[in-house]
Amino acid sequence: MIEVRSLVFDYPGKRALKEVSFSLRQGSITALVGPNGAGKTTLLRCLAALEEPVSGTILLDGRDILADPRATHRQIGYLSDFFGLYEELTAQQCLDYAALSHGVDPETQPDWILSCARQLEIDGKLNQKAGSLSRGQRQRLAIAQAIIHRPRLLLLDEPASGLDPESRHSLSLLFRRLQEAGMTLLVSSHILSELEEYCTDMLVLQEGRIIDNTPLVAREEQALFELRVAEALPDLENALLQLAGVEIVRVNQGSALISCSSDPARQHELLREMIAGGLRVCAFGQSKQNMQDVYLRTVQGDRQKGVR
Amino acid sequence: MSNNPEFRKNVWLELSGYRVIGMPLVIGSVLFLAYVSNARKFGAEISQTAGSLYFLITVLWGTKLAAESIMNEIREHTWDGQRMSVLTPWQLVLGKLFGSTIYTWYGSSICLAFYALSVPDTPYARILETVFSLVFAGILGHAVCLLASLLSIQKERKFVKSQTTAILLLGIVAVTPFVSLVFSREKPATWFGNSYGGPEFVLLSTAAFAAWTILGVYQLMRRELQMKNSPVSWFAFVLFMMIYLAGFLYGAKPGAGFEGINPAILVAFYVPLGATYLMAFIERKDPVTLRGVEQLVRERKAGAFLQKAPRWLLTAPLVAVMAVVMVAGNASNGTILKTAAFVFAVLLFMVRDLSVMLFLNLADNNRRAELLNVLYLVMAYAIVPIIVEAVHGDMATVLFWPITTQPLFLVVVAPLVEMAAALFLLSGRWRRKVAAVRG
Numbered sequence: 001m002i003e004v005r006s007l008v009f010d011y012p013g014k015r016a017l018k019e020v021s022f023s024l025r026q027g028s029i030t031a032l033v034g035p036n037g038a039g040k041t042t043l044l045r046c047l048a049a050l051e052e053p054v055s056g057t058i059l060l061d062g063r064d065i066l067a068d069p070r071a072t073h074r075q076i077g078y079l080s081d082f083f084g085l086y087e088e089l090t091a092q093q094c095l096d097y098a099a100l101s102h103g104v105d106p107e108t109q110p111d112w113i114l115s116c117a118r119q120l121e122i123d124g125k126l127n128q129k130a131g132s133l134s135r136g137q138r139q140r141l142a143i144a145q146a147i148i149h150r151p152r153l154l155l156l157d158e159p160a161s162g163l164d165p166e167s168r169h170s171l172s173l174l175f176r177r178l179q180e181a182g183m184t185l186l187v188s189s190h191i192l193s194e195l196e197e198y199c200t201d202m203l204v205l206q207e208g209r210i211i212d213n214t215p216l217v218a219r220e221e222q223a224l225f226e227l228r229v230a231e232a233l234p235d236l237e238n239a240l241l242q243l244a245g246v247e248i249v250r251v252n253q254g255s256a257l258i259s260c261s262s263d264p265a266r267q268h269e270l271l272r273e274m275i276a277g278g279l280r281v282c283a284f285g286q287s288k289q290n291m292q293d294v295y296l297r298t299v300q301g302d303r304q305k306g307v308r
Numbered sequence: 309m310s311n312n313p314e315f316r317k318n319v320w321l322e323l324s325g326y327r328v329i330g331m332p333l334v335i336g337s338v339l340f341l342a343y344v345s346n347a348r349k350f351g352a353e354i355s356q357t358a359g360s361l362y363f364l365i366t367v368l369w370g371t372k373l374a375a376e377s378i379m380n381e382i383r384e385h386t387w388d389g390q391r392m393s394v395l396t397p398w399q400l401v402l403g404k405l406f407g408s409t410i411y412t413w414y415g416s417s418i419c420l421a422f423y424a425l426s427v428p429d430t431p432y433a434r435i436l437e438t439v440f441s442l443v444f445a446g447i448l449g450h451a452v453c454l455l456a457s458l459l460s461i462q463k464e465r466k467f468v469k470s471q472t473t474a475i476l477l478l479g480i481v482a483v484t485p486f487v488s489l490v491f492s493r494e495k496p497a498t499w500f501g502n503s504y505g506g507p508e509f510v511l512l513s514t515a516a517f518a519a520w521t522i523l524g525v526y527q528l529m530r531r532e533l534q535m536k537n538s539p540v541s542w543f544a545f546v547l548f549m550m551i552y553l554a555g556f557l558y559g560a561k562p563g564a565g566f567e568g569i570n571p572a573i574l575v576a577f578y579v580p581l582g583a584t585y586l587m588a589f590i591e592r593k594d595p596v597t598l599r600g601v602e603q604l605v606r607e608r609k610a611g612a613f614l615q616k617a618p619r620w621l622l623t624a625p626l627v628a629v630m631a632v633v634m635v636a637g638n639a640s641n642g643t644i645l646k647t648a649a650f651v652f653a654v655l656l657f658m659v660r661d662l663s664v665m666l667f668l669n670l671a672d673n674n675r676r677a678e679l680l681n682v683l684y685l686v687m688a689y690a691i692v693p694i695i696v697e698a699v700h701g702d703m704a705t706v707l708f709w710p711i712t713t714q715p716l717f718l719v720v721v722a723p724l725v726e727m728a729a730a731l732f733l734l735s736g737r738w739r740r741k742v743a744a745v746r747g
Contacts, residue, residue: 012596073392077392078388078392085386093317
């Protein structure tokens with residue numbers, strides 16, 4: 001669907017994206033996560049052909065979007081983190097303008113607008129001015145504008161920021177519906193627990209580099225384990241690093257959260273190795289894996305590599 | 309135009325029911341007041357008042373709306389949505405040019421109608437010329453605002469209220485001379501030795517400048533939409549300005565200090581020179597842009613280079629071409645050495661100034677680089693030379709001005725040394741900057 005190769009983007013005095021390469025599967029919902037300043041918004045803007053990178057290629061279904069940005073805008077929808085609406089227009093006029101300016105056929109336009117408004121649950125607000133809508137309704141209207149032309153790829157930058165829990169939940173349901181309708185979504189957010197509800201893939205960006213791009217389903221072959229030792233051990237981290245197939249998520253002198261194979265036989269083997277190695281294990285149990293842990297594990301693992 | 313979504317959106321925003329009713333009521337009241345205060349005569353007073361109202365509505369108010377049309381999109385974060393649309397550059401340009409100002413055109417058309425009906429003792433053809441000249445002047449002012457807005461956001465994508473005010477003032481400054489010419493142009497214009505009727509010349513000039521400005525807006529809009537732009541329109545505009553301005557000095561006698569140089573050719577030489585300096589101020593000069601251009605040169609991508617190179621960089625060689633033309637034009641009249649020294653010194657000063665401007669822009673803290681550039685030019689060409697001249701006499705002025713009354717050797721060597729020093733400073737900073745970004 002989307003293939004990015006060796007993307008480099010510079011701001012004056014700073015390289016924001018460093019040889020970024022990854023691909024997105026058709027019909028996936030990918031979480032784009034990373035610390036502040038990692039380059040997430042820059043990457044989304046490059047994908048939306050709003051910024052021109054120094055070098056690299058972005059292919060949308062094999063077509064280079066940098067070679068002809070205007071042609072690909074028909075297939076891409078983008079919601080910026082600081083989206084704007086024409087406050088003095090009604091929601092209906094906002095959607096009319098979005099549809100017309102995205103080349104929606106005037107004959108099908110009323111149906112598309114109505115169906116989009118229903119999908120976003122703003123069909124009852126179409127005659128209200130955008131400026132009079134609540135934060136959640138404005139967010140929905142902005143998303144409706146971004147998908148009015150039924151894009152194949154939807155890029156969303158912090159779409160849930162400022163929304164209450166109920167609105168966030170319905171946003172999650174909406175993203176799933178869009179995915180079921182065949183759309184591919186790339187969602188940048190800091191709220192990992194929420195991304196977990198609907199994301200199928202995770203793309204971790206750190207200091208302008210992609211450090212992980214694995215489908216989340218594959219992670220189920222791994223499991224997280226909470227480990228406790230009977231007495232504080234200053235060298236616990238080093239001891240765990242000696243064990244094959246173990247990744248440390250977090251560690252202190254008395255406990256650790258580690259990632260290892262979800263195979264019970266391998267877990268048994270691992271426990272035996274730890275005890276044989278002199279670790280006074282008093283608790284070893286599976287911990288619920290969540291995106292937060294996966295993210296932290298990835299980011300910290302990358303930092304450890306950097307230190308070494 | 310009604311099929312243009314951008315125009316339609318602006319109509320929705322600008323033309324509400326109350327506003328549509330309000331405008332004729334206000335204009336009608338003012339004109340009625342003029343009618344009553346002029347012994348109920350429908351004549352000169354009414355036409356003058358209608359003309360003044362036109363100026364107020366189109367020039368002052370309309371330029372404000374035009375100046376805000378793009379800057380407000382930036383402020384309200386709707387600009388990216390427009391850039392992501394499939395609207396063509398022409399749809400956006402015309403939709404904004406005539407859509408954002410639609411309400412003022414609504415009022416202006418009422419004023420122009422009253423003006424045309426009430427102006428006394430004037431043939432219909434002359435009235436039509438005046439009306440069209442005023443319309444073109446209004447369009448010119450609005451287009452200048454759009455042009456300045458696009459240049460501003462392409463340099464730095466942010467909304468600053470004072471910038472919008474500056475753009476508005478620029479629009480007013482651009483249009484006011486044309487409007488005043490429309491109302492005071494009975495004198496014929498002499499152009500390339502031929503005499504033309506004043507009103508006709510003003511009408512054609514205003515229309516031409518409006519058309520060039522709209523073409524400029526179109527080119528910038530294309531760039532904003534990530535479309536490729538060839539430099540043909542830019543060169544055509546520079547050429548037009550060279551010919552247009554040269555026409556006024558055709559056949560004029562050379563000025564003091566420029567003996568033997570045809571004033572028309574001299575002004576045609578100054579046009580690309582001025583355009584180079586102007587664009588060097590306006591365009592981006594950050595390391596990313598410059599490195600992109602450098603990369604295209606290294607890769608010998610001539611087509612992409614012409615599309616992406618800053619216009620000042622492309623115009624500078626045109627100054628050199630005009631320098632050769634000027635020297636060649638003087639080959640037979642005995643002042644060739646003087647002319648050659650003059651144009652060569654001008655070229656060296658130009659390279660020096662461009663190097664200094666780039667040097668200041670490549671500084672780590674370059675937030676006030678453009679202000680420093682202005683300060684530098686004022687110091688280099690005005691304050692320091694005057695002080696030095698007062699202290700050391702005339703000869704020292706060769707350090708600052710291309711003055712051919714001094715020994716010709718010094719006229720060339722002085723800027724040559726200065727240019728070399730400026731290039732040395734620039735290359736050092738450039739290498740450091742590139743190394744920093746590459747990490």
